[in-house]
Amino acid sequence: MNFWETITGSDLTRDWKAFEVRAAELPSDYREAWKEITMHVLSYSDFTGRNLMPILDNALGLLEETASDGQSVHEVLGDDIAGFCAALAGGEGARTHRDRWREQLNRNVAKKLGRLGG
Structure with a gap:
């Protein structure tokens, strides 16, 4: 992966398209399961989604x-x-985006309250 792919995410697009080609060859019940898996796993993504590629593969x-x-x-x-x-x-x-955002919000509020109270 080069710098340009990292910045633009073109490698992720390429990988995702390859997954979809592979999934299209599955029987219909497996294709439906694949759709559900991708839907549920996306909530565990980091900012870029790179952490999901090995999991999805x-x-x-x-x-x-x-x-x-x-x-x-x-x-x-x-x-x-x-x-x-x-x-x-x-x-x-496992922590989802919502969990991470909630923790970050709680930390930020705690910092602000600490500054206001101190």
């Missing part, structure tokens, strides 16, 4: 492998895709 690889083995998507992911995504993103209780 591995999740798509899992779907490709199990689809080729003939397993059903429910055997692989279960009924709780959101929980599956939380486990992928770093375990149950």
Whole structure:
């Protein structure tokens, strides 16, 4: 990855398009699961989304492998895709954007109150 790709995010666009090409080859129930996975995993993204690329690549690889083995998507992911995504993103209780923003807001408010009260 060069500097220009880092700044523009063109590498992420290229990777995302490659994921979509791979996902289009999956059976329909797996494609639906892929859509749900991407929807749920995005909340665990950092500012750029780069942290998600290996996670999404591995999740798509899992779907490709199990689809080729003939397993059903429910055997692989279960009924709780959101929980599956939380486990992928770093375990149950993994922090989302909302959690990070809430912590940052609390720190900023605490700083301001400390300055006002001090």
